Amino acid sequence: MNKIRKKRLVSVMTLIATSFLGVYLILSALNSNLDYFYTPSEIINAEIPNNKRVKLGGMVQMQSVIRDGTNISFNITDFSNSINVSYNGVVPDLFKEGSGIVAYGMIVDNRLIAENIFAKHDENYMPPNIKIPSE
């Protein structure tokens, strides 16, 4: 490899390294601000002020779903803490006890008044007749 090409190769490497370093610094400064939702533990520890809109994500706690007409109330849990969520409207098809859910709404006295409910689905795909492997 001749001298000019070697020099160019070094500049190309420097260019790539600099852009990676720059973006790494930006991302580490943003840190968890890029997270899509908070977990129940994060919300409880952060003591979010009343009437602030947040996205809360976790699992729908087993045996916590109470339906009353179109009103629905349930707990979102991360298995160490849970927060009660109430919502008026149609929940997505994938909403089930034990399934992953993201609720968007206002925190009022450590309860979440949801305006939107989104369902998360995990990376597992299988036919319905196969028994779901227990965790």
Added chain:
Amino acid sequence: MLKKLYHQFASPKTYVVLVNKMYPYIFYFSLCIYTIALVWGLAYAPADYMQGNSFRIMYLHVPASFLSQSLYLVMAIAAAVFLVWKVKLAAYMIKSIAPIGALVTFIALVSGSIWGIPTWGTWWQWDARITSTLILFIMYLGLISLHGSFTNFEKADKFISVLVLVGFVNIPIIKKSVDWWSTLHQPASITLTNKPSIDPSMLYPLFFSMIGFSGLIICLVILSSKVQIFNREGNKSWVKDHV
């Protein structure tokens, strides 16, 4: 000997003669494979235990998303080759891949949105995976318009290559976004280290769809690169006979 081979391969003429020969094979092979994958995936693969039939859009969404990132990787390699070795063909490739990359990224975004409605209950959320993919789409568009804004092609090639390399930083971010941050999008089902978390009856058609779709997109890239070569070297005598 090796040097001669390398110079030959880097010449647009050898490239055009080679791809002209290969084009029909690649096209009909990939068309067959993708048709098989679609019939298999849409009609014969079982419904998913959670999502029912809506998961079947993965036979378009997964190959399109995969290609949106791999095409960018190819562009980044071409950009480095062009900047270091000044291989003209590499510069033509960047210009010809950019619109195809924008197309597959658009397909990935739209198919993802359509998939999102029945599963997530929303077609758009600003989570890390969706946002970084949108940035990739905008970057493809930016590269196209940057190249178009120059009257001097040599200068345009240089600038576009630098921008491709700077933008490459987004590719690992898209890939790892579902691991680094909480997202609405699912984590990867197929990884290099773990067993795929998709049942084989759904996984095999997915592999077929990825091979077939990639082949069809490669055909588009070949066609687009011939247009580039014609535009840039159209005054040369060999071009009339081959392109």
